[in-house]
Each structure stands twice: as C-alpha cells, then as structure tokens.
Amino acid sequence: MEGSSSNKFSLRRLTGSVTSRFGVTALLALAVLAPFLVQNDYYIQLCTEILIASLLAISLNFLIGYTGLVSLGHAVYLGVGAYAFALLTKNVYPSMWAGLIAAGASCAILAWFMGVFCVRLAGLYFAMLTLAFSQVVYTVAYYWRDVTGGDDGMLGIPKPEIGIPGAFSISLESFTNFYYFVLFIVAALIFLAWKIANSPFGRVLQAIRENPERVEFIGLPVHRYKLYAFIIAGTLGGFAGGLYSTFQGYISPDLLYWTQSGEIVLMTILGGMYSFLGPAFGAGMLLFIRDTVLNFMEYWRIVVGGILVLLVLFLPGGILGFFEGWASRSSIGGNDGDDARS
Amino acid sequence: MSAFRKKAFFAGAIILAIGLLSVSTSFAAKTIKIGVLSPLTGLYSIVGKRTSQGINMAVKEINDSGGVLGHKFEALIRDSETNPASSVRTARRLILRDKVFALLGPLHGGAAIAVLQESKKLKTMNFPWAATEEINTKFCSRYTWRVGSSAQQTSRAGAVIAHRLGLKKWATISSDFSYGRSVVRQFWNYLKERDPGAQRPYAAWPKLGENDYSAYINKMQKAKPDAIYVGLFGADLIKFMKQARSFGMYEKVKIFTDFGGNHVVLKALGDQAPFGHWASSRYLHNYPVSAANKRFVDNFRKAYNVYPDMTAGEAYSTVHVIAESIRRAGVVDKEKAIDAMGGVAFNSPEGWIIMRPSDHQGWQSSFWGVISKSKKYPFPVLSNIQVISPVEGSHPDENTGQGCRK
C-alpha cells in the first residue's frame, strides 16, 4: 500500500489529460440522454444506481488516489448517510433537502471524529483503523433494533417531492424524474470535488501522497491536510448514502459491512485510481457486469471474479487509466512506453 | 509495443464477452413469465436447489398439459443470495425488464418484506415463502399472497403439541430478525394462552448466520428447562443441532424444532439427528398418503433422483395456485388474476390449500411429528405425525389482514 514508481506516470492523469475535456463533455451528454437511449425503466434505475456508486467511488478516491490513504471502511459513510436520511425523513420531516443535508452533515461529523484518530496512522495501520471503526458502526446498527430495525433494516423510505412550497413541486416517484434529480446532485458534487482536487489544496494532497516528509519539511501541517481530505471524502460519501437511501427505499446494516467497503475500493481500483473519473467508470463497470452476468448464468461469481483477475493482471492502472494511457500514447507518439508496468 | 498490443487484445476480449452476455433472450409469444427469487447462495442455499426444482417441475406439468388459456409458463429463476439488497435489485429487474406476471420468493424474512414493498409499488403479484407473520398483517397489500405456511400456523401448532405433552419450563432460541422473532413469539404467546403456568427462564437471540452456539447452549443448560423450542432456519439449525448433540442436549431435554422436519435438514444430520424429538415441516414427502402426494414424489424422484423437501413442495404449489387463479379469471391479466385469487383451492401434495381472501394466506394444515429412523428410507423421517387444523393457526385477530385490501 506504499506508493510505488507508477506514481510519476499517474500524476499527469489526476490533473487532467489531453482527452479529458472532450471526454467529460461526451460523458455528460451521454448521462443526460441516457433515459432516452435505454428506453426501459429498469435500466434507468440501474443508471441511477451507477451514478450514486460513482459519487461514492470518487469520494473514496480523495483518500486513495489523492492522499495515498487506503480506507477499508468507506461503507460507513454510505450506511450512516443512508440511515440519517431514513431516520430524518421517516420520523422527523419528509424533505429531500433536509434528508440529504442530514446525511452529509452526519458523515462530516463522523469523519471528523474518526479522522482525528485515523490520519495519524499510515499504510496498513490506517486501513485497519478505518475498517475497525466501520465495523463498530455496523455492530451498533445491527444490534440497535429500536432505532435501526436491526437485521431487518428500515423500510418505506420516502422520495419526498422537491420544489418551492406554494409555488411548484416536482414528484420524484417516476424513474426518469428521479434519475435527473440524482444526476443533478451527483454532477454538482463531482464538479465540486473536481474543483477541490485541482485547487492548491488538492495539489498539496498529492504532494503528501508522493512524499509526506518533504511536505512536513516545507512547513505544511500534513495531519491537518489529511484530516481535511478525510472529512471531504466522508461528507461526499454521506451524500451518496442519502441518495442511496431514498433510491432504494430500503436499507439494512449490510450497507455498513466490510464487504461493502471492499466493493467501493474495488470500483476505485478497477476504474483507475490515478484518474479523476476512473473510480466512476469502475463503479459503472462493476454494477453493469454484475447485473448482466448475474441474470444470464447461475455461476456468476466465477465470471465476475475471473474478469477481475484478468483486469488486475493485464490492465494495470484500471480500465479508464488504460484507455487514457492509450489515448495519450497515440497523441504523444507512444514514446513513453510501458511505464505503468514498472 | 507488443506488450501494449497484448493488453489491448485482452481489453477487447473482455468488452466483447460482456457484449455477448448482454444479448437478450428471445421473447416467445404467448408465454406467462414468472420470476423466481431462489436462495441459490447464502445462508439458505441449503434449500435453493430444491426450490428451483419444485418450480421447474410445476412449470413442466402445466406446459405438458397444454398450458393455461393457451399460454405456456416460463420460469426465470434468479439467485436471491439470501440477502435483502440483492433480492430487491433482482426483483426490480424481473418486474421492470423481464415483465414477469408474478414474482415468487424470497425465503429470507427480511428480504421478503423488502421485496413485497417493491412489488406493491410496481403492481405485481408477489408470493413470499418467508413465514414471517407481518406478511399478512401490517405489510400485507393487494399484491402480496402467501401459499406457503405462516409462522402463525406452524408455531401455534407446535404450542398445541407442547401443551398436550404438558411441558412446563422452556428455553427458546431463534435468530435475531423478523422471521426468527415471529416464530418464537407465536409459539410462546399461544402456549402461554393455553397454559398460563408455563415459564421461560431463558430466551436466546443469536445473530443470523452465527457459527458457534456453544455459549448459548451452555446458558440453556444452566436454565435447566424441560424442553427447548428452536426457531433457527437453514444451515443455522444444522450447526445448532450438531453442537447441541455434542453437549448432550438430546438426552437432557425435549427438543422442538420448527424447521427440523424438513427433509434436507434430516438428510444432512443423518445419524446425528435428534431421534425421538419433535419437529415440523411445512410439507412432508411421506405424509399425507394421498394420490396427489404420491404422484408428486414419484415424478420428482424420476426427474431429479432426490426426494422433494419442504421448499420444493411449497414452490411447486405456488406455481399451480397462480395457474389456477388465471384459469379462474378466464383471461391472462395481472389484476384480474389477483381479483380471482381469493378462494382459489388447490389439491396440493400436502392436502388442500385454500387462498383466504381476508389475509391472503393459504389455509392449510400443519404437521408435527417425531424424528425417527425409518426402514423404508435411508434417512430420518417424521413419524407419529400430528395434523393440526388450520383453525388453530388462524384464531381471530383484529390485526390480521388489516393491510391486504390496500
């Protein structure tokens, strides 16, 4: 989990490659047109789920790709955000915005609390502490039946309509409306994340990943920067949790279990942790592959697992990382050879 | 560049493979598709294969006899992973993408409740196999029906037997989730109602999927009960029984297991089964000795070379009940089939099942028996079978069916 020599090659990716402007425009256009292209409610809601998972994976990449901190407990934000949204909209006040703010805010506070302890550690120890924290929250959610419903989870989480009271309101019950709502929120948050990533602050984070001692030496408070990154990642993850809660209408402690955290790491690495949109791409790939394979064959795990193993062995740098590398190689002339391998 | 080309080749190959997989199946005209959430993996995978077999057999029978109103049945069997989130996702896919006529399963209590909310929203009939009582009370809707037994029926029947035997001091153990709590609550409340003197010094609630019950068994022994009531399900029950046996529980107390009469459990336990103790099963291959049951068991053995278990029987009956409702409606229409569902009667292998309009529950008898060695079968079976009438399991309750007409 320590940095390796592939970082040189990847730093360029993070700050944007030649293809990114065209790619992002195309991607956004595709996202806006998606409901017309797929023409089926099921695929509209699959796209909605992919959008939410994308936000989640990008939020985690603030830690993995940018700061070099591998968190194995990111599902804690998915779960806490989801429960916060559900508890608020079901028991207090059914408002979409209040629910989402509750999801983000509760995770910001949780991330701040956890972060104080976690950022002092590095490498595997950091990974372990995040894992342990998330398992604590899982255990509490699992056994605190009165509030969380225990293993049975919470049902009937609403999709409150949005709008200005008295003036207009938009129902989010239809799959298409809800898709556009999620697209709006996710795009806005990803744009915000991109702004942060490319700000001077974001560059300091990358410098910390490359060489924390040197950053410390320059006189920058490394721990505090790491803590900020931790809180940003957690808050964005919390929003994803809130969206997931209203999207599914049903949540259970499984959302907080360590396998869920592992899945988010998987999406991130699969898509490419050294590319800003890589994790989103990985999220889309994983959900799409699983959805397809699960419904066409009985032994779907062996296929998904096989694809994973092949990707790791033959596509270092993730899927998007690979394609970006391809694109930049053909535009530069392919002289920088095989640096992803090293 | 050769390494690069190799990578490009692999990327291409993977994308091609995914593309090929997503080519959709052809849509045959005049078919009635039923979506099935079968526990092929996860905690209840012990019965996943039999569930699928039961479904396939019923579908084959219906199609061989010419289908229903000229339509063939087609079963889309999917893995529920015995997990709520996956079950909901797959249920949505079956309803929205595959446009199934009805949705069968899942078996896991939590997953069943999550899925029935979804099928209500998407207006599709859902037949959960979970016995959780809330399915016919607060979570019931126009779209939710249950052909399989409810916890109310089997657990109350267990209380009737327990009362007959005059056992006073009880310990209970069941998984800490909706179904597990439902089973024990129904048993205990009904026993208390009949015998106010019954006491329960210890109730254990291990988590679903617990591996090691030894600490709970030790606490049970300390409470010195006359009998224990075990509400564990699936592989959990087998783990518990094996451990209880090593601790000598078989000799010390009377054991009642709600799920322990199921053929796959008895077959798995084999010589380690709790002989002489009481167990129930929602369907039995050796009882009742009727023409319908004999035909079912014979055909099942011919097709799969195994005996049908409880889930096979319930899955089989569910498909036939759906077919019956379409016949009654006289037209292949989701809503009309629901209108015709109340009062559907089916001569199932376990006896007549009548779909009760008030709470959408299939009326049926419950069976309890003593686990015994058998000369006829190479595995333990239930003998001394007690049939408890459905009246016991459905005593008037103001909550029953409160949501079913919504």
Next chain:
Amino acid sequence: MELDVSFWLTQFLNGLANAMVLFLIASGLTILLGVLGVLNLAHGSFYMLGAFLIFSSSIIKNPSWFWVGLLLAPLVVAGFGTIIEAFCLRPLYGRERLYTLLLTYGFTLILDDLVLLIWGRDYKSVPIPALFEGRLTIGDFSYPVYFLFIIAVGPLLGVFLWFILNRTNFGKLIRAAATDSEMLDALGVNVNRVFTGVFALGAWLASLGGILAAPMRSVEPGMGVEIIIESFIVVIIGGMGSYLGAFVGAVLIGMLKAFGIEILENFAMIFIYALVLPILILRPRGLFGETTI
C-alpha cells in the same frame, strides 16, 4: 455453587475452542502481512477449501478418513496456494499493494463458485470423527471431547510454527525477508521462493482451521467471509507479523465472545471492538507488533 463452577469452566473452554480455530487462520494471515505485506482476502477461501476437502474425505467409509484428510487436504490447499502465488500474485509485487487486494478478492469470488461446481449445491455435513465422539465427564462437569481436541491442536501448531520460524533454515529466511527482502535478494537468495513458501504455509494453516471447524459448523461457499474479518481483528490486536500476537489476540476474542453474552447478551460483539479501537489508537502496531515474527 457446584453448578456455577462447571458453567464458567464450560464457557471458558468454549471460548478457547473458538479461539484455536481463529488462531489457525490468523497466524497465516499475520505472517503473510508481515513478510509480503499482502492482505490476502482469499485466506478465508483456503479455510473453506479445507472444509470441503475433509467432506470429500469423510465419504470414505473407513475410520481413518479423518486422519487421511487431516494430512492430505492441507497439502492440496497449500499446493493450490503455491499456484496462485507463483502465477498471479508474483507479477504484482512491483506494483501498488492495493492490486493484490483486488486480485485476492477476485479469487474469493472464483473459489466460492468453483466449490459449487465441484461439490454441487447439496448440503455438506461432516461427522465428528469416531475417536472424538462423546463427552468427558467429571462429576457435574461434562464437555465434548471434540472441542477438547480442537483446544489441544492450537498450542501444538503454535509450537510447530515457532519451531519452523526459529529453528529451521526456511524460518530464518522468512524472518530475514520480513525485515528486508531487498537485502536478502542482494545476498543472492531467491526471495520469490521464500514468498511462495510463506503463502503456501498460510494456506496450509487456514485449511487446517477449516478441517477442524467442519464437523461443528456448516460447510458452504461463503463460509470464509465471516471468519476472515474476525481473524483480521485478531491480527490487528496481536500486531501484524507476530504469530504470538495472533495467539493472544485469538484467545482474547474467544473469551470476549464466550463471556460477553453473560454481560450484554445481544451486544457481545461490541466488546470486541471496544478492545480493538483503543489498541489501534494507542498502540497501532498491536500488542506484539514490535517484534517482527
């Protein structure tokens, strides 16, 4: 009061039996982390493979089935581990360690289905070996012999591991690789071979855990998921790379599970984390983390 003594003693032994299975898995996991720096998610799958192989062995209707399985199954799994390490893991050592996480996760998925393809979907039940049937009874106290057997195997393997690591050439190489594998490489030692050996040793230990647990637990795909998280916690408590730490950690977890239900019946798991968090915060390297192996 007589009864209470036997109650507490039983609970203590229950905790110990639980701990020994955990120890077998955690000890492999911890050495792998210490030497290779690899968090092997497929470690739980080796545990599962051990259990499935002992099931196959139990079909032989011969009293010696258990011993044949106990001897051969771990060797088969270790061989399988060798193949995975040599062909799939080795190319990844030069890269980010994260990729090994992804790879081993891929293998957990593959192996879950592979056992279904090989062994089918019917439920697998492994009997208790005839030698260990029954209970040991002293007065009021009575305890299953098979659990006592598990409790005895743990320390035996602990001593065996200590011997390998401290008294053999292979052990010296392992310890050297854990401290500085590049130096070892420079000295002309084939480090790859050491790594493969460590991986195989880990797989061997995990499958032994699966074999011991099989007669008491269910043998099914996915059985590795729960055990790997508990073993991971054991590793955290004991300290990465310390097999003594793994032993102590496993005993602590076992005791907390056995006695925790006396205090807060449904919250017993919380005690485990109440122990882990302070250790990680105050002493991130775990109780025995300083001494590398």
